[in-house]
Amino acid sequence: MNYAVLLLLLLFSLTFGFSAWEKISDWKGNKEFLKSYFIAAWVPPFISIIMGVLLLVEIAATVMGVLAMFAILQEKTFRNLSLYAGLLYCLALLILLIGQRIAKDYDGARNIVIYFIPAIFLVFLVQ
Numbered sequence: 001m002n003y004a005v006l007l008l009l010l011l012f013s014l015t016f017g018f019s020a021w022e023k024i025s026d027w028k029g030n031k032e033f034l035k036s037y038f039i040a041a042w043v044p045p046f047i048s049i050i051m052g053v054l055l056l057v058e059i060a061a062t063v064m065g066v067l068a069m070f071a072i073l074q075e076k077t078f079r080n081l082s083l084y085a086g087l088l089y090c091l092a093l094l095i096l097l098i099g100q101r102i103a104k105d106y107d108g109a110r111n112i113v114i115y116f117i118p119a120i121f122l123v124f125l126v127q
Contacts, residue, residue, distance in 0.1 A: 005082055006072050008122040012089045013065035015115070020058040023051060041102050054095050061088030079126050086123040093119055 023030050031051060035044045043050070068081035093116045100109035 002072060002078075002125070005078070005122065005125050006069060008118055008125070009065045009069050009072075009082060009085060012085070012115075012119065012122070013062050013069065016058040016065075016089065016092060017062040020055055020062060023055050023058075027051070037105075038099075038103055040104075043099070043102060050095075050099070054092060057088055057092045057095065061085055061092055064088060082126040083123065086119060086126060089119045090116065090123065 031047055034047045034051065038044055038047070064081050064085035068078045068085050071078035071081055093112055097109055097112040097116070100106075100112055
């Protein structure tokens with residue numbers, strides 16, 4: 001059993017699963033927050049589209065990550081599911097990073113990189 005992969009999948013499935021749930025349960029509140037966050041940028045008219053794309057990526061990554069965890073626990077082949085989940089985690093983080101940079105929130109961008117490093121490590125472990 002690959003415990004490192006399992007723990008990384010758990011970390012990111014929880015992180016993005018809760019993020020997706022927050023978007024679903026309070027779409028309007030998140031949308032208003034992001035509009036005010038990006039008020040000085042060109043982004044506000046596109047907030048709904050960006051949130052929708054990010055939500056779909058987060059849900060897909062979480063589902064793949066959970067399926068990969070089950071495969072690991074059952075000692076079945078898990079590399080493809082884990083790889084695709086890891087790549088989707090990286091994609092979600094890159095979307096968030098781009099948003100932080102557009103908003104000129106450099107501290108926030110640095111915090112995204114803290115998550116990006118283990119996501120890259122997950123991809124490295126399963127490729």
